[in-house]
Amino acid sequence: MKSSIWSPPLLSLRFIHVWRRNMLVWRKLALPSVLGNLADPMLYMLGFGYGLGRMLPDVFGTSYIAFLAAGTVCSSTMMAASFEAMYSGFSRMHVQKTWDAIMNAPVTLDDVLVAELVWAASKSFMAGSAVLVVATALGFTQSALALWVLPVMFATGLAFASLGLIMTALSVSYDFFMYYFTLFITPMMMLCGVFFPADQLPPAFQQAAAFLPLTHAVALVRPLMNDTVPAAWPLHAAVLVLFAAGGFYIALALTRRRLLK
Amino acid sequence: MTYLVARDLRKSYGTQEVVAGVDLELKPGECFGLLGPNGAGKTTTLRLCLGLTDPDAGTISMFDLPIPQSAREARARVGVVPQIDNLDPDFTVRENLMVYGRYFGLTKAHIDARIPALLEFAGLANRAGDNIKALSGGMKRRLTLARALINDPDLIFLDEPTTGLDPQARHLIWQRLRQLAAQGKTIFLTTHFMDEAERLCHRLAIMDHGRIMAIGSPRELVAAHIEPQVVEVFGDGAESWAAEHGGALCERCEQTGETVFCYAHNVEPLLHNLEQRPELRYLHRPANLEDVFLRLTGRDLRD
Numbered sequence: 140m141k142s143s144i145w146s147p148p149l150l151s152l153r154f155i156h157v158w159r160r161n162m163l164v165w166r167k168l169a170l171p172s173v174l175g176n177l178a179d180p181m182l183y184m185l186g187f188g189y190g191l192g193r194m195l196p197d198v199f200g201t202s203y204i205a206f207l208a209a210g211t212v213c214s215s216t217m218m219a220a221s222f223e224a225m226y227s228g229f230s231r232m233h234v235q236k237t238w239d240a241i242m243n244a245p246v247t248l249d250d251v252l253v254a255e256l257v258w259a260a261s262k263s264f265m266a267g268s269a270v271l272v273v274a275t276a277l278g279f280t281q282s283a284l285a286l287w288v289l290p291v292m293f294a295t296g297l298a299f300a301s302l303g304l305i306m307t308a309l310s311v312s313y314d315f316f317m318y319y320f321t322l323f324i325t326p327m328m329m330l331c332g333v334f335f336p337a338d339q340l341p342p343a344f345q346q347a348a349a350f351l352p353l354t355h356a357v358a359l360v361r362p363l364m365n366d367t368v369p370a371a372w373p374l375h376a377a378v379l380v381l382f383a384a385g386g387f388y389i390a391l392a393l394t395r396r397r398l399l400k
Numbered sequence: 401m402t403y404l405v406a407r408d409l410r411k412s413y414g415t416q417e418v419v420a421g422v423d424l425e426l427k428p429g430e431c432f433g434l435l436g437p438n439g440a441g442k443t444t445t446l447r448l449c450l451g452l453t454d455p456d457a458g459t460i461s462m463f464d465l466p467i468p469q470s471a472r473e474a475r476a477r478v479g480v481v482p483q484i485d486n487l488d489p490d491f492t493v494r495e496n497l498m499v500y501g502r503y504f505g506l507t508k509a510h511i512d513a514r515i516p517a518l519l520e521f522a523g524l525a526n527r528a529g530d531n532i533k534a535l536s537g538g539m540k541r542r543l544t545l546a547r548a549l550i551n552d553p554d555l556i557f558l559d560e561p562t563t564g565l566d567p568q569a570r571h572l573i574w575q576r577l578r579q580l581a582a583q584g585k586t587i588f589l590t591t592h593f594m595d596e597a598e599r600l601c602h603r604l605a606i607m608d609h610g611r612i613m614a615i616g617s618p619r620e621l622v623a624a625h626i627e628p629q630v631v632e633v634f635g636d637g638a639e640s641w642a643a644e645h646g647g648a649l650c651e652r653c654e655q656t657g658e659t660v661f662c663y664a665h666n667v668e669p670l671l672h673n674l675e676q677r678p679e680l681r682y683l684h685r686p687a688n689l690e691d692v693f694l695r696l697t698g699r700d701l702r703d
Binding site for chain 2: 164
């Protein structure tokens with residue numbers, strides 16, 4: 140009679156209704172959201188890129204600012220997915236009780252969580268795309284291969300949304316998310332090759348970085364923006380998909396335990 | 401035919417059995433109330449019936465569908481007014497209804513066609529474009545009720561529908577619920593307000609500590625569980641008067657704070673005695689649902 144929290148997800152297209160709800164809210168609040176997603180990373184990219192870049196030689200055959208642009212696409216995607224899955228997701232789950240309202244209709248928690256996953260990935264896709272468009276307009280990438288960055292951003296968004304939803308399932312308040320940002324997200328900014336090549340780090344850090352999802356997003360996006368097919372791209376893509384799928388499964392089990400038991 | 405049948409429902413959280421063997425049955429067209437103090441297990445019972453949480457034991461069927469296995473299908477014919485307001489604060493009144501209708505798989509045209517009547521019903525016809533934040537508590541409740549009707553449900557669940565509302569707002573909600581009952585909707589509500597239960601419900605179950613203590617129409621419950629006459633005695637010396645005469649003059653005598661409640665079939669001797677005691681004040685009235693409720697659930701404070 141009792142269903143296990145670990146039973147496989149029941150997937151359906153019903154998640155689209157919930158996704159559309161989140162989209163409608165976003166459309167109402169789009170201006171500050173776009174500003175936040177775009178202005179912040181752009182300031183770092185342009186500031187460091189021009190300011191610091193002048194003093195630096197080319198990095199792997201590109202200007203430092205082009206190198207940094209690729210890193211910024213990835214970090215913006217990561218940030219947007221994490222914020223959406225945690226702060227906004229927690230708000231909908233716990234503060235506004237939006238999920239409760241939805242689950243009184245013929246929609247299940249599995250549908251709601253899939254919607255949150257895809258929505259956070261969609262929003263991070265928009266954030267990453269905004270950076271990519273600006274980087275293209277400024278001439279930091281001129282490669283047709285850069286179009287492949289679009290699916291990579293979506294996969295990166297799914298991976299970080301899944302991890303964020305695990306935190307949301309465990310969280311008691313907004314403050315809880317600071318641990319995750321300070322202990323996981325911010326270190327990744329330093330370890331995963333956003334600002335500088337990861338091989339500048341001591342070997343132990345490089346080995347640790349290999350297990351972090353942002354490393355694999357950067358390993359795909361940077362060559363693609365520099366007109367190169369990434370080395371070992373199936374491996375990097377597989378890692379992102381694994382984080383997305385595995386993370387989502389854990390997030391779903393923890394959320395079922397929290398809300399349905 | 402029954403819309404909802406629950407048999408021997410049980411649900412524990414930790415070591416506490418919140419629902420401890422509940423049997424329920426709802427027939428089409430009736431308004432059924434679950435009356436109980438805070439923490440009696442009312443909300444958990446509703447969640448079990450809606451398939452939002454799995455029972456530890458027992459069976460539920462709604463519209464002859466097994467719950468929780470087919471809860472999603474069953475909920476397509478159900479409307480829910482939750483205890484805690486969960487309207488979408490970023491949306492207007494109209495958007496709240498539109499977005500909620502989509503969760504039922506309804507088309508935009510279908511929802512658009514339903515919205516005017518629902519707004520009219522909720523008394524919000526001129527507030528369609530207003531933000532939720534601009535609405536009063538009573539308006540929000542009415543909108544939540546309208547939202548629960550977006551799919552034209554056969555069965556409506558309401559969890560403490562008027563808690564926190566002022567008297568005017570409560571009366572308006574009651575009026576709307578009677579309207580729905582008159583339309584043939586089946587209603588399942590929880591409450592801890594006697595007047596609400598007495599006014600609205602054809603049948604009531606009094607619940608406490610996870611169990612159904614009694615079930616029947618408000619009149620049946622009063623007739624079955626309590627003496628028909630009550631005299632409330634208060635004032636200086638009520639306590640000592642009760643100790644001296646209470647037992648002899650009435651069938652049952654209970655004390656809460658400074659008031660003594662005397663229950664009896666014939667209160668003439670009691671009233672006669674009280675007339676000799678000018679220092680005591682008293683109130684003679686027929687027994688009501690509250691007396692039944694307090695008799696069955698006790699007079700201790702619930703936290």
